[in-house]
Amino acid sequence: xxxxxxxxxxxxxxxxxxxxxxxxxxxxxxxxxxxxxxxxxxxxxxxxxxxxxxxxxxxxxxxxxxxxxxxxxxxxxxxxxxxxxxxxxxxxxxxxxxxxxxxxxxxxxxxxxxxxxxxxxxxxxxxxxxxxxxxxxxxxxxxxxxxxxxxxxxxxxxxxxxxxxxxxxxxxxxxxxxxxxxxxxxxxxxxxxxxxxxxxxxxxxxxxxxxxxxxxxxxxxxxxxxxxxxxxxxxxxxxxxxxxxxxxxxxxxxxxxxxxxxxxxxxxxxxxxxxxxxxxxxxxxxxxxxxxxxxxxxxxxxxxxxxxxxxxxx
Amino acid sequence: xxxxxxxxxxxxxxxxxxxxxxxxxxxxxxxxxxxxxxxxxxxxxxxxxxxxxxxxxxxxxxxxxxxxxxxxxxxxxxxxxxxxxxxxxxxxxxxxxxxxxxxxxxxxxxxxxxxxxxxxxxxxxxxxxxxxxxxxxxxxxxxxxxxxxxxxxxxxxxxxxxxxxxxxxxxxxxxxxxxxxxxxxxxxxxxxxxxxxxxxxxxxxxxxxxxxxxxxxxxxxxxxxxxxxxxxxxxxxxxxxxxxxxxxxxxxxxxxxxxxxxxxxxxxxxxxxxxxxxxxxxxxxxxxxxxxxxxxxxxxxxxxxxxxxxxxxxxxxxxxxxxxxxxxxxxxxxxxxxxxxxxxxxx
Numbered sequence: 001x002x003x004x005x006x007x008x009x010x011x012x013x014x015x016x017x018x019x020x021x022x023x024x025x026x027x028x029x030x031x032x033x034x035x036x037x038x039x040x041x042x043x044x045x046x047x048x049x050x051x052x053x054x055x056x057x058x059x060x061x062x063x064x065x066x067x068x069x070x071x072x073x074x075x076x077x078x079x080x081x082x083x084x085x086x087x088x089x090x091x092x093x094x095x096x097x098x099x100x101x102x103x104x105x106x107x108x109x110x111x112x113x114x115x116x117x118x119x120x121x122x123x124x125x126x127x128x129x130x131x132x133x134x135x136x137x138x139x140x141x142x143x144x145x146x147x148x149x150x151x152x153x154x155x156x157x158x159x160x161x162x163x164x165x166x167x168x169x170x171x172x173x174x175x176x177x178x179x180x181x182x183x184x185x186x187x188x189x190x191x192x193x194x195x196x197x198x199x200x201x202x203x204x205x206x207x208x209x210x211x212x213x214x215x216x217x218x219x220x221x222x223x224x225x226x227x228x229x230x231x232x233x234x235x236x237x238x239x240x241x242x243x244x245x246x247x248x249x250x251x252x253x254x255x256x257x258x259x260x261x262x263x264x265x266x267x268x269x270x271x272x273x274x275x276x277x278x279x280x281x282x283x284x285x286x287x288x289x290x291x292x293x294x295x296x297x298x299x300x301x302x303x304x305x306x307x308x309x310x311x312x313x314x
Numbered sequence: 315x316x317x318x319x320x321x322x323x324x325x326x327x328x329x330x331x332x333x334x335x336x337x338x339x340x341x342x343x344x345x346x347x348x349x350x351x352x353x354x355x356x357x358x359x360x361x362x363x364x365x366x367x368x369x370x371x372x373x374x375x376x377x378x379x380x381x382x383x384x385x386x387x388x389x390x391x392x393x394x395x396x397x398x399x400x401x402x403x404x405x406x407x408x409x410x411x412x413x414x415x416x417x418x419x420x421x422x423x424x425x426x427x428x429x430x431x432x433x434x435x436x437x438x439x440x441x442x443x444x445x446x447x448x449x450x451x452x453x454x455x456x457x458x459x460x461x462x463x464x465x466x467x468x469x470x471x472x473x474x475x476x477x478x479x480x481x482x483x484x485x486x487x488x489x490x491x492x493x494x495x496x497x498x499x500x501x502x503x504x505x506x507x508x509x510x511x512x513x514x515x516x517x518x519x520x521x522x523x524x525x526x527x528x529x530x531x532x533x534x535x536x537x538x539x540x541x542x543x544x545x546x547x548x549x550x551x552x553x554x555x556x557x558x559x560x561x562x563x564x565x566x567x568x569x570x571x572x573x574x575x576x577x578x579x580x581x582x583x584x585x586x587x588x589x590x591x592x593x594x595x596x597x598x599x600x601x602x603x604x605x606x607x608x609x610x611x612x613x614x615x616x617x618x619x620x621x622x623x624x625x626x627x628x629x630x631x632x633x634x635x636x637x638x639x640x641x642x643x644x645x646x647x648x649x650x651x652x653x654x655x656x657x658x659x660x661x
Contacts, residue, residue, distance in 0.1 A: 206397060206399065208395045208396075208397045208399035209399050209401065209402075211361075211364075211366050211393070211395065211399065212393070212395060212399035212400075212401075213401075213412075213416075214365075214366060214385070214386045214387065215364060215366070215386050215387070215391065215392065215393045216387075216412050216413035216416050216460070217386075217387035217413055217416040217417045217464075218387070218412070218416040219387075219416070222415075222416055226412075227401060230403045231401075231402070231403060
């Protein structure tokens with residue numbers, strides 16, 4: 001039957017304020033976007049501009065009124081500080097070494113988690129836990145495990161006879177061990193994210209492709225390195241870059257475990273910026289140190305977006 | 315070239331028997347089509363032959379050799395997938411070369427063999443492109459080139475035409491058949507499309523519920539279906555199946571024609587046909603109606619080709635007829651075809 005306009009139920013005359021609002025796409029769209037924009041402006045945009053402003057001023061925690069412009073003095077001062085090159089080097093070591101291990105372990109985990117086995121969900125849950133737990137709590141847990149007197153690692157090692165009578169590593173007190181320890185905790189913490197991202201990438205490869213590779217006669221290694229790895233690469237790079245940004249910017253692990261010690265051997269730029277700007281009260285100096293990372297992170301962000309788009313295409 | 319023999323093959327997924335005791339033999343150079351509705355086990359059967367799926371029970375022999383425990387790469391089989399499964403990160407050239415490299419073919423001979431396979435399918439111009447830059451038809455050719463490049467003894471094709479649009483599909487079907495004739499490689503082809511099966515197969519294996527219902531040449535399967543399932547699955551529109559008191563009677567819609575149109579009157583069974591609706595499809599006319607006085611409650615479809623100039627209007631009753639040999643009888647309980655009988659005389 002043909003329906004005429006007269007058959008349609010008449011639209012209620014009064015839909016109310018919210019009804020009209022919901023019908024107006026333009027207004028509704030803006031309204032929906034508003035919280036996100038407010039968030040970005042208030043918590044990212046404003047602090048970034050503030051940091052830029054601080055880095056070229058002589059502002060301290062004690063400054064009253066308008067600070068004065070000092071040009072690039074804060075940057076010059078930061079570079080002149082003997083701790084700075086050390087922290088820059090540590091930042092690179094911390095970020096690159098931890099990402100190296102994260103990527104290798106995450107690949108192994110993701111590939112194993114693709115297989116079906118009993119108790120798979122328990123393993124998945126355990127791997128995700130470090131990500132779910134608050135970082136500071138997790139780090140405090142590690143702090144106890146690395147304790148110079150009560151370290152559960154040392155006592156276990158001794159009980160099992162792995163550590164001899166004269167072996168008693170001070171995990172957070174010896175320079176090389178301290179760096180190793182903070183990197184270990186950082187790897188522990190970032191592994192879940194990288195694993196989940198890689199797992200997503202792996203399961204995104206159609207099963208037919210794997211079957212075709214098998215039919216074409218590819219052995220395990222060829223299959224892995226010529227089919228699986230290239231196909232998962234764009235997504236793996238996203239995981240890598242995310243991890244790198246985290247490693248460059250996050251200071252909680254180091255702050256809780258070593259506070260940059262011993263002898264600045266685990267001092268990274270983010271902790272140095274914090275100690276200079278907040279603990280030391282030199283807001284301008286802290287901002288200048290923090291901004292040294294900005295170009296690196298901006299480049300990372302651009303790369304992430306590019307790879308993410310590439311992953312969409314293939 | 316190889317023969318394939320399948321003995322009592324079974325595949326269970328939990329409690330489900332996807333393939334339920336199949337015996338089959340494929341001859342050398344044969345084009346065998348596995349036909350059936352989705353979920354009938356045809357793809358599982360193909361994947362077991364390929365070695366991508368391990369059978370629960372039974373044997374698979376390729377070229378007389380039991381391959382039950384051989385991995386796919388040791389079976390010398392090439393397979394074309396429904397999705398074509400081209401490697402998206404490789405160029406067409408690398409896609410085609412991949413099986414050669416994987417099998418350790420001498421490096422120097424690879425470019426020439428790739429060119430030859432590409433020429434076979436007219437895709438020489440696309441060799442440096444990535445699969446995503448190709449159309450559906452071109453991708454299908456690349457998949458075929460990748461399959462033939464290493465000269466397999468057996469081809470497995472899993473619905474390779476179903477992602478093409480209708481026009482291209484007819485063309486591709488013809489090309490595929492010609493190509494198989496030319497190289498003469500034994501081929502097993504899976505489809506749910508009965509037209510593809512009829513057009514391509516030397517023999518058709520009709521499957522349902524993990525079992526083989528009938529094996530035979532397209533004509534055999536079409537003209538003498540083994541049971542009501544095969545009768546109903548092949549043909550568009552399918553065979554008319556009319557439930558009688560003691561058996562089911564079947565006949566093809568295009569064999570039931572106006573009495574006046576039949577060339578001779580010998581062995582003709584005349585019946586009154588009441589037309590309820592006429593559908594003019596251009597090349598054919600489909601008539602929906604009932605057999606007025608014999609099966610008043612069963613719907614009958616008649617397919618009149620446009621060459622039959624016989625005026626029909628809805629609501630009319632006409633004298634139609636069918637040759638006695640074109641009437642098939644099926645057991646009412648099992649659905650299996652039974653001996654022809656003098657069914658009409660009784661009425």
